[in-house]
Amino acid sequence: MSAHEKTLHPETGGIVVRAIPFSFDEKINPVWYPGRPEWSHMANGASLTMPYLEPFLIKTVREALKKASNQQLKEDVHGFMAQEGNHFQNHRRYNEILKCHYPKLADVEEEMAAEYKNFQAKSLRWRLAYTAGFETMTMGMTEWLIEARRDLFGNADPSVSSLILWHMVEETEHKNVAYDLYEDLYGSYWPRTWGLIYGSFHVAWASRKGYK
Template structure:
């Protein structure tokens, strides 16, 4: 059933909705780091965010597994296990993509990865389980907001881009929407507190945004675009557009009584899940010339490397 704003309420709980999917994304040898040729700045923002995933998501997994021992609700334990499986798939796929970026000659990536790795080790070692759960819940609330924004603006951000990368990112955030309740429920079960929750969100959002900015700055420097006036203006316009759409979705997280259950699932995300059920390969090779459709459309044939 569609709501007035084009979203669709999903039936059932998170355990019924979460699916652990085996995906295959193709990246042609001719693909550059600017996999969206129209929007090289957006390409590098996404590339920079991808660099964090092989370190962020294992940290989330370890945190949730530590919390599992304190959960007595069997249904929530099953949801946590499904969440962990989805997140493990995410970081493995991003690691593969990041290796593709390295193969295209970006020398700054290894240093950026080392800094990201060290930052998550510090957060994990210095924080209590409660504070790490707050970070995890804060990240997942932010990821839900980002997923909504990316899906709403998918044609502008991913239109006519390389199918493999667009499919990777949109798949990832469809699954972030699927497991939107889990980190919140675990946090509330183990360490629930409004001020701790908001503090975790602010910590996670600030940390991720700073890591991402450092990453795209270095990547754009390697491209020779960081000091290019036209590119910097394009980047500024892009960031204004992104945060104009994203900020209201982030602000709601600060409201007392916020729950991700209040956020209806985008109809396109649910349509993607139906496409995967019918044809798993098709869901990994979206036709990026037709992302304005209400339902995802696959390419007729897989792009070859």
């Protein structure tokens, strides 16, 4: 991040928060890449998790923020929360269209809501380790999506493609925030490693339910 960006967006640690109004009309095909239903629904399944996963991440870092001492880190956390907030709101708009086509997805959503509600009973260290772990996993995912973007999005619906790519690129912009926060508050290696494994598999498992 350049000093210029930090000066332009000091309240969010230099992280740029973009409110992008994606448009999804009723006629959008859930198979948004014509001829590639499997890939389309894998991404749809992931989209379905976002309005449950990302509010959980935001809530976790907001709680942890109270214990953070480093000013730059505090500003970064504000940038993290603002970007994640925009992400899940746009996914929710797309998911509403998906549910018009597949009403049973509401059951999957109900299950996710219950799971993330249960996670609230876990310790802050556990929730922050999950958050840092999931955020770490998104790095590899983004690299793959960007490198293979012509193959994965070449002839696809531009609004869904843009939603996914915008989201994942912003993930790289705040990639270190949850990790830094975890390190600042706890720093223990093994709980964070468990968070990486658990967080990644849990989100993949939740996505798979929607995909199926």
